[in-house]
Amino acid sequence: MQGHGGPVSPPSTNERSVVVCGTAGGVGTSIISALLAEYRAATSLGGASWWVDAAGNDGDLHQRLRATGDEALLRTAAGTGLLPAPEAAITDVVVHAWRFGAVPVVDAGARPLTVLPELCEPELSDVTPVLVVGPRPDLLNRSREVFSEWEHAGLLQRTIVVICCQVPTLNHQALTGMLTDAVTGQVAGVIGMEYEPVLGAGTSLDKVAQQQFLPTTWESLQRLAASTVVR
Template identity: 75%
Template sequence: MSEDAQGQSGTIRPPDTAENSVVVCGTAGGVGTSVVSALLAEHRAATSLGGASWWVDAAGNDGDLHQRLRATGDQALLRTASGTGLLPAPDAAVTDVVVHTWRFGAVPVVDAGSRPLTVLSELETPELRDVTPVLVVGPRPDLLNRAREIFTEWDDAGVLARTIVVICCQVPTLNHQALTDMLIEVVAGRVAEVVGLDYEPILGDGTALDKAAQQRFSQNTWTAINQLTVATGAVRR
């Protein structure tokens, strides 16, 4: 365990809330990992956690989510209109990031980028046993084929069983339903839950994702986000 993960009186534990801390990984770049993780943190802030909901940017990229969410305030921890805290942590280990937020009573959603095999070793540790992993997958044949190794490695490590899979469709003309159904059939019973996120025109614009933009989401999008929110609020194992 790193020095930051150890308190003076013992291991730092997560806040006593119904919601779990979450680590979100993409099975490839560009599948929607940052957007899915940010919207989860936003929905939790709006519905249950308030300012204790933090979105942590640990993807290691030059992202623009803080701008798209119209966050303001202290650069060390910006806030959105929904109350979500946005914490930049580009160079930190996921374990250190999560424990750091717990010190402030926060319940983070960590955007770990497209590093599912790298992050897996941390998700196996006792420090993160109460954290819910999320894998974001794109419903394209090439992306699903590339995800096979990731599912196998996560399954062998015993992490897949507590993982929520989000199938994120980012192309409006993509006939993804057959691929989505196939993936659900393959992973059903091996993962905690599967959430299908259909193409959302507001997200497809690539512009603002603030509270006003979120209010224009389709009902299908809200249903998927709510399903993901409920799934990550399950009782800790």
Template identity: 85%
Template sequence: MTEDMQGHGGPIPPPSNSERSVVVCGTAGGVGTSVISALLAEYRASTSLSGASWWVDAAGNDGDLHQRLRATGDEALLRTAAGTGLLPAPEAAITDVVLHTWRFGAVPVVDAGARPLTALPELCSPELADVTPVLVVGPRPDLLNRSREVFSEWEHAGVLRRTIVVICCQVPTLNHQALTGMLTDAVTGEVAGVIGLDYEPVLGAGTALDNAAQQGFSPATRQSIHDLAAATVRR
């Protein structure tokens, strides 16, 4: 953890925006956590927050989203064409990076990677009480079975009820509707919301995600991103 992220003094309040800060966790690797978190930050930058929308890479992996988003500028905080700030923080604690962004008046979307159980104690802390957790799951039987412990632990800790669940389908031939329906039925009333993201060919290509690429999203994908943004607005 870098010294400037450790902070000093009293508690730091979140910025007084309508949008809440968000921490996104995948219930397994490869379910789309980084892409979904980045697209949420991009949507906020282009619609409401402008440069106050930051995407924080705290997944601890060697990612390439800064390249796929065609970000440029200062390596300490790259910027996309939409204005999203991209902050690398692979070794910092989630609480530290959130408080760090708040010092700059930013509203972050933190990519916490596939560490939902590691992140849970921080999501329970008073410092992150104003943060919306997002869980990304894949609609495959094996991935849903592996996510059972995560849902159980998050529910036991009292975090699940303020969590948005995103069901991300990454395989075009997968008939995921039945599994998605089962999961939705299982968690309805236990979570703050459930959003489905159907297979998107632009995302499936694994190439650019900049403004030009996002223009090629299907209406369904656009609606899902809009719904996720709406679900993370302060009520």
């Protein structure tokens, strides 16, 4: 997946391609990005919805989603294509997906400052950036530099912030409210993801497991998907 190979336009669809970054490791970046791709496959894009693993880690989501088929592009029961992209630039993987008529959700891992220059490139001007934040004081403090740099680069205003709660006993409402108040007007949107027991179990995330999600989880995924649609 070397080079862009000339100008390529996004597929003709209302859904934008998405790049998801975590402001720190372990905040739920891979889960959020994969579930968004799954939701869009099930509701609108079908097989044109791809999840691209560009986090640079040894992940297991392809197994948890029980994807099958060609190792070059596995498929989930919902139809999502799972594309591994080791050592590839974000721009390259997005353009590669576009060449196949796909609309990718790219898991960029916890590299929000590394991928910032690429997200500011004209080629990715139609891509929706998503920042995943953990609602803990230490994680919020560590995200300050990310928000500052993204704002300075002019990227924050088209960014969706997802606040992902991964601990059932954590009272995150106050912290979520503080963050929402702080970034409202500076970002395109803020979406809270409540603790989800199915995700907390760390086991299967296939279509059967997704049917056990809480209504609040589906509401958050619907809001996130809606935020990536061209109005």
